[in-house]
Amino acid sequence: MSLILDLASDVLGLILPRRCAGCDNALYRNEKDLCGMCLEDLPRARMLADPQNPVAQLFWGRVPLEGAGALLRFNRGGKVQRMLHRLKYKGDRHVGLGLGRLMGEEASQSPCYADVDTVMAVPLHRRKERMRGYNQAQVIADGLRETWPLKPAGRELMRVLHTSTQTKRSRIDRWLNVQEAFTVGKSSQLENAHVLLVDDVVTTGATLESCARALLQVPGVKVSVLTAAYA
Numbered sequence: 001m002s003l004i005l006d007l008a009s010d011v012l013g014l015i016l017p018r019r020c021a022g023c024d025n026a027l028y029r030n031e032k033d034l035c036g037m038c039l040e041d042l043p044r045a046r047m048l049a050d051p052q053n054p055v056a057q058l059f060w061g062r063v064p065l066e067g068a069g070a071l072l073r074f075n076r077g078g079k080v081q082r083m084l085h086r087l088k089y090k091g092d093r094h095v096g097l098g099l100g101r102l103m104g105e106e107a108s109q110s111p112c113y114a115d116v117d118t119v120m121a122v123p124l125h126r127r128k129e130r131m132r133g134y135n136q137a138q139v140i141a142d143g144l145r146e147t148w149p150l151k152p153a154g155r156e157l158m159r160v161l162h163t164s165t166q167t168k169r170s171r172i173d174r175w176l177n178v179q180e181a182f183t184v185g186k187s188s189q190l191e192n193a194h195v196l197l198v199d200d201v202v203t204t205g206a207t208l209e210s211c212a213r214a215l216l217q218v219p220g221v222k223v224s225v226l227t228a229a230y231a
């Protein structure tokens with residue numbers, strides 16, 4: 001089956017060259033979703049080994065987390081923004097899987113994430129997930145498990161209020177908007193787990209904070225967070 005898929009992708013590649021998610025140049029056959037140049041030159045945040053990194057500091061005094069960090073720095077108009085745009089709005093899951101694999105490689109080596117055992121994506125509201133066809137954070141989490149074999153969480157965490165698109169809202173509006181928007185369903189599966197919450201990007205941290213608060217209602221749960229980018 002995979003031979004057939006490989007052949008199919010080679011044939012497709014002859015007609016329609018695959019494009020690099022960072023610079024849009026045509027990819028060579030051995031390149032996955034980023035060309036060698038872009039992969040080499042990703043704006044790595046290199047913060048995962050530092051417990052006092054800027055993403056961890058974002059949550060200080062808000063919610064107790066074990067570890068927190070991001071793989072890349074988000075630069076407006078740059079490569080990382082293009083990659084996340086392709087993942088969220090162009091249906092390109094390969095970008096998310098690739099980012100997840102890089103996140104798994106780096107985080108699994110970090111002492112800050114030493115005893116994580118379960119990975120969970122920040123949920124989208126079901127309606128939004130149906131519209132997009134997938135949850136981009138789940139795609140990243142799936143990629144992460146390819147390089148860091150953590151147990152996948154089920155759908156224990158649910159988004160209970162529909163939150164409209166947040167990009168044009170002020171920080172305080174966003175915070176009010178996602179408050180109490182998550183709840184934990186069948187929690188027994190999560191008891192005493194150390195959950196790694198995964199999302200595409202962290203800006204104010206409001207969404208991750210709400211998720212973590214809901215998860216911390218479960219007895220014995222510890223929470224760490226990891227995102228592809230930090231804005």
Ligand SMILES: [Zn+2]
Nearest residue numbers: 020023035038
């Ligand atoms: Zn490129």
